[in-house]
Amino acid sequence: MSFCSKVKEELINISDIKPCCALAEMYGLLLFGKKFSKSEIYINTENEAVAEKYRNVARRLSVSEVGVKKFSSGKYRVTVDKAEGRLKILNAFGLSGTERSRRINWANINNDCCFSAFLRAVFLSCGTITDPEKGYHLEFSVPYSLKNDLKRILEEVELEAKEIKRGNSYIIYFKGSEDIVTFLTLTGANDSVLEYLGVKVFKDVRNNVNRKTNFENANFDRTLNASLRQTEAIKALKESGKFQKLSPELKILAEIRLENPDLSLGQIGLMLDPPLSRSGVNHRLQKIIELSQ
Ligand SMILES: [Zn+2]
Numbered sequence: 001m002s003f004c005s006k007v008k009e010e011l012i013n014i015s016d017i018k019p020c021c022a023l024a025e026m027y028g029l030l031l032f033g034k035k036f037s038k039s040e041i042y043i044n045t046e047n048e049a050v051a052e053k054y055r056n057v058a059r060r061l062s063v064s065e066v067g068v069k070k071f072s073s074g075k076y077r078v079t080v081d082k083a084e085g086r087l088k089i090l091n092a093f094g095l096s097g098t099e100r101s102r103r104i105n106w107a108n109i110n111n112d113c114c115f116s117a118f119l120r121a122v123f124l125s126c127g128t129i130t131d132p133e134k135g136y137h138l139e140f141s142v143p144y145s146l147k148n149d150l151k152r153i154l155e156e157v158e159l160e161a162k163e164i165k166r167g168n169s170y171i172i173y174f175k176g177s178e179d180i181v182t183f184l185t186l187t188g189a190n191d192s193v194l195e196y197l198g199v200k201v202f203k204d205v206r207n208n209v210n211r212k213t214n215f216e217n218a219n220f221d222r223t224l225n226a227s228l229r230q231t232e233a234i235k236a237l238k239e240s241g242k243f244q245k246l247s248p249e250l251k252i253l254a255e256i257r258l259e260n261p262d263l264s265l266g267q268i269g270l271m272l273d274p275p276l277s278r279s280g281v282n283h284r285l286q287k288i289i290e291l292s293q
Contacts (some may be wrong), residue, residue: 024114028121038097042079051076120187139173234293
C-alpha cells in the first residue's frame with residue numbers, strides 16, 4: 001500500500017467527530033470532487049475507501065442512489081445521477097444551484113475546530129502525498145475557481161502553499177517536510193506523522209553519514225596523492241645516486257615512507273625515534289622532494 005493510501009485510510013477511520021465538524025467534512029469531500037454543480041456532481045479517485053465514503057455521504061444528502069463505476073485503470077467514479085439529488089446536496093450546503101462559480105461557502109465551516117475536518121476531507125478528495133522515502137511533496141489538484149479559496153484556508157492554519165498550473169487544474173502544494181507534518185498533524189493523521197518523521201530522521205542520519213564518508217574519502221585521497229609524490233621523489237634520489245648524500249634523519253624518514261605509503265604524516269612521525277610532529281615530518285619530506293628536483 002502506498003504511503004498516500006495509508007494516510008487516506010487513517011483519515012477515513014477518524015471517528016468521534018463533532019456535528020459542526022461533520023458538516024464541514026462532508027462539504028470539503030463533495031466540493032473538492034471533480035465536479036460540484038447543478039448539472040454534475042462526481043468524484044474520480046484511485047482510492048476505494050474514498051469512493052465508498054463519498055458514496056455514503058452523497059447518498060445520505062441527496063436521498064438518492066449514487067452510482068459507482070470502476071474503470072479498467074483501477075480508478076473509481078462516483079456520480080450523483082439524479083438532478084433532484086444534486087439539488088438536495090447543494091441545498092444542504094446553503095447553495096441554490098444558480099451560483100456562477102464553485103467557491104468555498106464559509107458558512108459551512110463554522111468554528112475553528114471545523115478547519116481540520118474540512119481540510120482532511122479536501123485532502124481525501126483531491127490530495128496526494130509522495131512517499132517520504134522518495135521526496136517531500138503534498139499537493140491538491142483543484143479547479144481555478146477554488147485555488148485561492150484553498151490557499152486562503154491554508155493560510156488560516158499558517159500554511160503557505162505554492163501553486164502551479166497542470167493541464168486544466170491548479171496544483172496547490174507544499175515541498176517542505178515541516179509544512180507536510182503540520183498539515184498531517186492538523187488533519188489528525190497521527191500514525192502517518194510518526195511514520196513520516198521516522199523516515200525523515202533516518203534519511204537525515206543517512207545523509208550525514210554519506211557526507212562524512214565523502215569527506216573522509218577526500219582526505220584519504222589527499223594523503224595518498226601526497227604519499228605518491230614523496231615516494232617518487234625518494235625513488236628518483238636512489239636512481240640518481242643522491243640518496244646516499246642525504247642526512248641520516250632524512251634517510252630514515254625516506255625509508256619509513258617507502259615502506260608505508262598509506263600512513264599519514266602524523267603516523268609516520270610516531271614511528272621515528274624520537275617522535276616528530278606532523279609538521280616536522282612534512283618539512284623533512286618537502287626537503288626530500290626539493291633535493292630530488
Ligand atoms: Zn467543528
